Amino acid sequence: MQLHQANDDRVVEDExxxxxKLHTVLQLRAQIQQLIDKMIVEVELSNCIDIALRCVLMGETAEIKEGIKFLTRCKLFEITxxxxAIRSMCSLVWRPSADVITELIDAAEDMFISKLDGNEKASERDKSTVENLMKAMHGAxxxxxxxxxxxxxxLASVGNDDEGGLGRHRKRRHIETNVITRLWAIALDNSTGGTNKKIDALRILYPISRTExxxxEARTRIRSLQKKLMDEPAVAVEALRIISILNTPTKQEKGSIRFIARCSAFIRTTRCLDPS
Known part of the structure; x- marks a missing residue:
């Protein structure tokens, strides 16, 4: 009787x-098929990118807006x-159309400025934003x-008085102070190597340093920027670009005697461009 029961238990266990095992195999097959489907969709979308970019650059306003949305989604899903295409799409910023520029900046905000998701820390969000900006600039x-x-x-002008006439279609996110601090840390890093990262960071900081x-903020780093003039030529050029705009008055400074005095001091400081 016990032997019979043991055999029954073994049969049940085997079944x-x-x-x-069959369930595992079916799950693996479903996952493989899902990956294949994703690859097919990725290839099809990738084939559409050039056409979409052409529509964005040469189409009418309605086509441009739809094209921007399509390319933005492709970028967010990392389509090949x-x-x-996104870098080329940025040329729309020169279009004499407020609607197109607003649509472009909305898309750039979604692509470059990360949002807090769930329990994500602000530091992780800022790190992601830095990576997005660096990736956009790298290889441009x-x-x-x-x-x-x-x-x-x-994007950096959001929240300032110099927003360039951007439409207020939605509440905008701004580039966080910690993001800018991280970029300065990369740009002014004194360690050897990482030249391309320094160049990309300085190129990002150039337009940011043009804002009110x-x-x-950039003026406080004049000494560090001067030291970069002794770095590799490509780094020195980007540092010099930022130095060249530091004499630009902010709206509050225009016409003030204090600013005139600061200009004179700035000229004396930078005339010899002595990083020592």
Whole structure:
């Protein structure tokens, strides 16, 4: 009797093991099929990016807006080719159309400025924003770079008095102070290596330093920027670009005697560009 019961238990265990194995196999097959489907969709979307970019750059306002939304979604889902297309799309910032520029800045905000999700820490959000900005600037062509810088300038101007006439279609997020601090830390890093990162960070900080809040912040780092003039030529050039705008008056400073005195002191300080 006991032997018969043991055999029955073994049969039940074997059947359960077989059922579990079949379930595992079916799950793996479903996951593989899901990956295949995703790859097919990714390829199809990637093939559409060039056409969408052409519509964005050459189409009417309605087509441009839809194209911006499409390319933005492709970028957020990391579709192949989207990163390059987004850099080219930034040239829309020069269009004489407030609606198009507002749509572009809305998209740039979604792509570059991270939001707090769930229990995510603010530091993680800021780190993600820095990575997004660095990725956008890295590898940008000389043709695309001025447009990318102008988009970053408009993003950095949010919350200032110099928002450039951006439409208020929604409540905007701004580039956090900690993000800018992280960028300065990368740009002014004195360790050897990491030249490309320093260059990218300085290129991002150039438009940020043109804003009302950015100019005073950059002025406090004049000595560190001067030291970068002794760095590698490519780094020195980007540091010099920022130095060249530090004499620009903010709206509060324009016409003030204090600013005139500061200009004179600034000229004396930078005339020799002595980093020592």
């Amino acid at each position: 359960q093991a077989a059922a579990d 080719g989207a990163e390059t 062509t000389e043709m695309d770079r001025p447009s990318i810088e102008e988009v970053i300038y408009l 809040k950015g100019i005073p």
